[in-house]
Amino acid sequence: MACRDNFTWTSMIIGLATNGHEREALDMFFEMLRASETPDDVTYIVLSACTHMGMIYEGKRFFASMNSPHGSQPNVVHYGCMVDLLGRAGRLEEAYEVIKNMPVKPISIVWGALLGACRIHKDVQMAEIATQQLLQLEPGNGAVYVLSCNIYAACKKWENLRETRRIMTDCGIKKTPGCSLIEMHGIVHEFVAGDQSHPQCKSIYSKLAELIEELKFAAMFLILQTFLLT
Numbered sequence: 001m002a003c004r005d006n007f008t009w010t011s012m013i014i015g016l017a018t019n020g021h022e023r024e025a026l027d028m029f030f031e032m033l034r035a036s037e038t039p040d041d042v043t044y045i046v047l048s049a050c051t052h053m054g055m056i057y058e059g060k061r062f063f064a065s066m067n068s069p070h071g072s073q074p075n076v077v078h079y080g081c082m083v084d085l086l087g088r089a090g091r092l093e094e095a096y097e098v099i100k101n102m103p104v105k106p107i108s109i110v111w112g113a114l115l116g117a118c119r120i121h122k123d124v125q126m127a128e129i130a131t132q133q134l135l136q137l138e139p140g141n142g143a144v145y146v147l148s149c150n151i152y153a154a155c156k157k158w159e160n161l162r163e164t165r166r167i168m169t170d171c172g173i174k175k176t177p178g179c180s181l182i183e184m185h186g187i188v189h190e191f192v193a194g195d196q197s198h199p200q201c202k203s204i205y206s207k208l209a210e211l212i213e214e215l216k217f218a219a220m221f222l223i224l225q226t227f228l229l230t
Contacts, residue, residue: 026046026049048081048084060085076106079110083098084117087116090117092118093126095114095117108134108137108138108141111133111134131148149161
């Protein structure tokens with residue numbers, strides 16, 4: 001392209017970062033800086049690329065550069081990216097410090113990133129802090145309670161798990177059922193956990209039962225084959 005402006009650079013970076021080409025997105029970002037272009041807020045979606053690749057040093061450097069002469073002030077989304085980056089790497093205390101030093105009030109996606117990292121690294125204490133903050137923002141969010149329960153279960157904190165479930169019951173909070181979407185022949189089909197309202201429900205469950213039986217048979221055959229060979 002003969003003429004590249006901020007829009008074209010940003011479009012390329014976002015396209016690469018959101019389609020699994022994180023390394024190319026980072027290379028494009030560096031090339032943009034060498035071309036003396038000024039990154040805007042959207043360009044720093046490159047932070048998400050650093051998150052997916054676990055590139056802590058690069059992510060922190062990009063984040064710090066937003067306060068440099070060629071940068072722009074980070075917004076709450078950028079802070080969320082940093083919390084996610086540090087949290088996934090197990091630096092939960094550092095991620096928490098980022099939240100505490102935010103110039104604006106953290107929103108749910110920021111605390112949610114921290115809570116998700118607590119699940120990965122089984123940090124109950126930090127999870128309780130994030131859960132408390134999330135429930136202040138979204139008191140009826142069942143997903144927060146469910147994630148909290150999963151963390152307690154993973155850490156064998158059974159009493160905490162029972163108490164959280166009791167609170168959910170007392171407050172009438174239910175987990176939002178998960179759903180899957182699949183497109184076939186131009187028609188989008190939605191499947192919700194526990195739901196049987198699909199017009200072809202009977203044939204679907206019949207085929208599912210058939211597949212389960214085939215899987216069981218395959219597993220038994222593999223076990224028998226392994227036993228005979230030993």
